[in-house]
Amino acid sequence: MTWKNWLLLALLSLIWGATFPFAKVAVAEVPPMTLAFLRVAIAAGVLHAVLRMTGQGFPLSRRMLGAFLLMGLLNNAIPFSLIFWGQTAIPASLASILNATTPIFTVLVASLVFAQEVLRAHRIAGIVIGFAGVALLMAPALDFGPLAALSGAPLWAQALCLGAALSYAFAAAFARVFKGVPVMVAAAGQLTGSSLLLLPLAIWQAFAWQGEGWSPVATGPAAWISVAALGTVCTAFAYLIYFRLLSEAGATNASLVTLLIPLSASLIAALFLDEVLTLPQLGGMALLLMGLAVLDGRILALPGRLLRAVRAS
Template sequence: MSWKNWVLLVVLALVWGATFPFGKIALGEIPPFVLAFLRVVLAALVLHAVLRIYGLAFPRDRSTLGAFLLMGLLNNAIPFSLILWGQTGISASLASILNATTPIFTVLVASLLFHQEVLRAHRVAGIAVGFAGVALLLLPGLEAGALAGLVGEPAWAQLLCLGAALSYAFAAAFARRFRGVPVMVAATGQLTGSSLLLLPLALWQASTVPGGWSPAMAGPAAWASVAALGTACTAFAYLIYFRLLSEGGATNASLVTLLIPVSATLISALLLGEALSGLQLAGMGVLLAGLVLLDGRVLAVFGGSRRPAGSDPR
């Protein structure tokens, strides 16, 4: 990649890494499903404005709109809600590490369920090592009483974040439906769809808060975090990601998965004073090693190949 692509990659990792501490800050005063809705609807509004600026038409046929709804469900509504719900029980740093399992679930779903990819030896090794890292992360939460949230970071909250990663995997498999659709249109469509899906859930949760939740109950820090989540961490991040995809290729863009947990941990330490335990650091290291194996490029270098078989040629 060019130096500009590397800059884009680092910026994207920082922006997406900041999603987790910003979410943690906002969750102090905004319910998780309400926050998920605010994030996607703000991002959708921004991207609709971008479409108008670039003169891109938004599809209105029933088939495409239905696909936007399903993609919005799998790629935004479910994972955003589960991650934010999970963050009510665990740290932002740990949530970001668990989210890094997305490529592992993606390979499993694409190869075993949809037969879209070949499950090569290095990928099997990467999956095994990656799940060993997940086991280390879950271990403290599975201690006696942790399932009830009595000690450590509860397992139920960690499992919610893993559920979000699994939803992202199904979204990646379904995303092939949008070949031929401009990526900016697809992003705007799925965010619009997820906004419609999350609206009733957000209204329901706001009504279940004792006394009812209202926007006046959130302070400046929470609303600043909402603004950052919707604009920078979602709309702006999509713009960066799609440019990186077009210029650097999907394989190079996927490197952001390795960087997000690191950036999220550093930003969470600065903003929230969070610190990972020794076992969590070990789990993160093992998980990232699994992702490196899954990617295959390091093995290809040692094997004398310039790029792994089946990777993006760009």
């Protein structure tokens, strides 16, 4: 990758890492499904404006509209709602670490459910190491062994974040239906689809939240700033960066952002939310990132490349 690609990758990791602290601030006052709807609706509006400015058309065929709805369900509506709901009870840093299991679930779904990929040895090793990290993260909440004394985050909230990662994995497998569709159109379409799906749930939860209902007027400026940032910067603008990185550096290099998001999210949460990672969270993150590196495969190929370079010189 060029130095510009590396800068884009770093910027994207910071933006997507900031998603979790912004969400933590917002869910303190905004119901999770309502927040998910506001995020996708704002982002959809921004991307549709970009499409119009760039002269790109938006397909309105029944087949494409159905695909947008399903992709919006799997890639936005379900995972955003689950993560935001989980973040009502767990720190932003922990949510970002659990979300990093997405590539592991993606490989499992693609290979075992849809037979789109082959489970090679290094991928199996990466999956095992990654899930060992997840087990370490969740051990305190299970009240099991010496880690129980560390009073882990609620198990249900962590399970919601893992459910979001699984939904992302199914979305990645389904995304092949958009082959040949401009990525900007696909992004705007799925965000539009998820907005339509979330609207009735967002209204219901806004009226029923905590038995008293949610009041937009009573919501503070910090929460509203977080909502705006989630929709514009962390979703719409982040998609624009990601698509440029995809076109310039390829999907494999763009996927490196997965390794960086937990680090940037934890750093931002520590600086602005005073969050501190526990020992199980640090250990779990280290194992998970190691598993992702092994799953990616390039770190294993590095010694061979260095040896060939030495021989060539």
